[in-house]
Amino acid sequence: MRTPIPDYLTQVLDECGGDDGEVADYIAELAQADPDRLAIAVATLDGVVATAGDADVAFSIQSISKPFTYALAIADQGLDAVVEKIDVEPSGDAFNEISLERGSGRPRNPMINAGAIAAHALVAGPGSDERFERVRSFYSRLAGRELDVDEAVFESELGTADRNMAIAYMLRTVGILEGAPPDVVRGYTRQCAVSVTVRDLARMAAVLAGQGRAPDGEQLLEPQVARQVLSVMATCGMYDAAGDWLTTVGIPAKSGVAGGLIGVLPGQVGIAVFSPRLDRHGNSARGVRVFERLSRDMGLHLMEVSDVARSVVRRVERGGSRVAVHEVAGDLRFVEAERVLRSLEEEPEGEAPVVLDLERVHRVNDVARRMLLEGVRRLHLDGHDVRLVDPSAVLGGGDGQGPDAGGGYVPEVFEDAAAAVGE
Structure with missing residues (x-):
């Protein structure tokens, strides 16, 4: 994407x-x-x-x-x-x-x-x-x-x-x-x-x-x-x-x-x-x-700060290397969300499932939320089956239906990565 x-x-x-x-x-x-x-x-x-x-x-x-x-x-x-x-x-x-x-x-x-x-x-x-x-x-x-x-x-x-x-x-x-x-x-x-x-x-x-x-x-x-x-x-x-x-x-x-x-x-x-x-x-x-x-x-005002940034994104493959899982941890602001988008950007177009695992994310500010949802939408447009792991509903879901990522696309939300991958 x-x-x-x-x-x-x-x-x-x-x-x-x-x-x-x-x-x-x-x-x-x-x-x-x-x-x-x-x-x-x-x-x-x-x-x-x-x-x-x-x-x-x-x-x-x-x-x-x-x-x-x-x-x-x-x-x-x-x-x-x-x-x-x-x-x-x-x-x-x-x-x-x-x-x-x-x-x-x-x-x-x-x-x-x-x-x-x-x-x-x-x-x-x-x-x-x-x-x-x-x-x-x-x-x-x-x-x-x-x-x-x-x-x-x-x-x-x-x-x-x-x-x-x-x-x-x-x-x-x-x-x-x-x-x-x-x-x-x-x-x-x-x-x-x-x-x-x-x-x-x-x-x-x-x-x-x-x-x-x-x-x-x-x-x-x-x-x-x-x-x-x-x-x-x-x-x-x-x-x-x-x-x-x-x-x-x-x-x-x-x-x-x-x-x-x-x-x-x-x-x-x-x-x-x-x-x-x-x-x-x-x-x-x-x-x-x-x-x-x-x-x-x-949210770039110098006086508008969150807790200590501990955010990191890591890409792993699960399910016999069939599914790309992007594991994210910590607080997400503009810079952290940009790094996640950069990781998602590496996924080639195709139908391979992509999992965005937010189980270890503590907090997401508004701009980071919009950035991630737009990234999810663009992965979908590229042909991917996008699956969210968002048990704390940091992207605004939590009712089992998932957040609206824009353009009418609503990815399925899972409680854990194993379920999302199908293991």
Whole structure:
């Protein structure tokens, strides 16, 4: 069967469209962006990426680079040294405000331009070119492929960098910036011009969700660094809309003026959306709507958690290798249900019976229930005789008739796997 997740993502994009917002017109190259582009990618911790829309369209990373450079600065200098230069308090200001802490002169946080410029300067390197190359290389490792700079965007943005240059000189005068302001601003501008797709950003976000571990198992960041970055993203990542975002969406996030928007749900997924039309806060207008929808549909709010996830799926064959049995255990949320769907997806089309054994499942949230029922329906459409083992009625049955899996198909429910297999 084919997993229904891409279909769901396509539906979300279709229902969260609209033409409100405007592209960033203060940078000539960004002003030329196609305002109707819309894309989404969802990446699991083990490297599977589901997409919909214009997922292969490249755009500049812009301020979404800030959390990743902040992470690299901490990895290079240590958290204490970075906190001495950059605070972690929400500023309540727009991204390009000159917002410094009274007395110390520290930028309020690394998600606004002042803090991001300071963070770029803290990345280790013998010179500005070497410093930027470390930044680009780090982004590439996070994305799982080599990333390049959009030179046209870089030149266009550098030509309008007067405010950032003023911020850098101001940081220099209060002792926060040690490098030459023009070199730092040039490197920071190149950082913002790195070209990415939503696939890249979702995978980068998934590394943060996985405590700094890449899908291939490489530890790209220490877990403590990832935790620090996510904490600042949660409180400061959406600028002067951060409080509203955290309460309504509840996903640590970061936006960019090219229209990108990433979200990180720790331990579960990395999400990226692209739509160039911006709202009054400088965040992607349609991207915000998409995240609001995902949070509501999937139960992804950071404060909406279940008990410790112990879920696992295992495929075995019984009845003389005639019947495939998928044994599931633990609590099921979006991520666990996605893994079950992936296991079911491996079943070839045909009439062979398939058993979904939920005897050891403790709890199923609404989105996981709908995902599993849709998977059961699609197996049926592929020709399989699908049998549920659901003695606790976690999918909503329990009367011996089984839950309605959609499309009018109602699989038979058994009390145990032996009966379902026919042993």
